[in-house]
Amino acid sequence: MKRVDNIRVALRNLPKRQRGQGMTEYIIIVALIAVAAIGVYSLFGQTIRAQVSGLASEVSGTSATGAISSAQSAASSARTTATQSKGMGSYGN
Template structure:
């Protein structure tokens, strides 16, 4: 195998590692702030189509941000995941 093929393979491997790290980071961010981010995007979508976003996405994003702030201030362990899960309380 010549040197250029090895370097190309190394570059592809590095690229895949970077893409994997970005994907893992995105999953972590959306798992922690997913509801708030979805509501903010919904508010932006309402603004784009001309409706008032304060009635929809922004209000819910602020509410979910409050839930996230309350949840972040509590001490948690792996054993009490279901008791601190915001989604399980809002169903």
């Protein structure tokens, strides 16, 4: 009888464990997406800000020439930074 009771208790507790495991997996996925978004924003943040500024200028009816050239120079800088080879030899640079 005790064996049957132990099996019932184990089966009753099973869904709770699985729900907790699923929640943990979702939290890990959300954390990975957040880290990736922070990395992309840190690499292209200045470009994104300049493009949004140009868009806001155009919507308001003014010329966005300065914002567009700023976005282009920021994109060029980001491209240069992204293509640099990084390794243990250039860790501090």
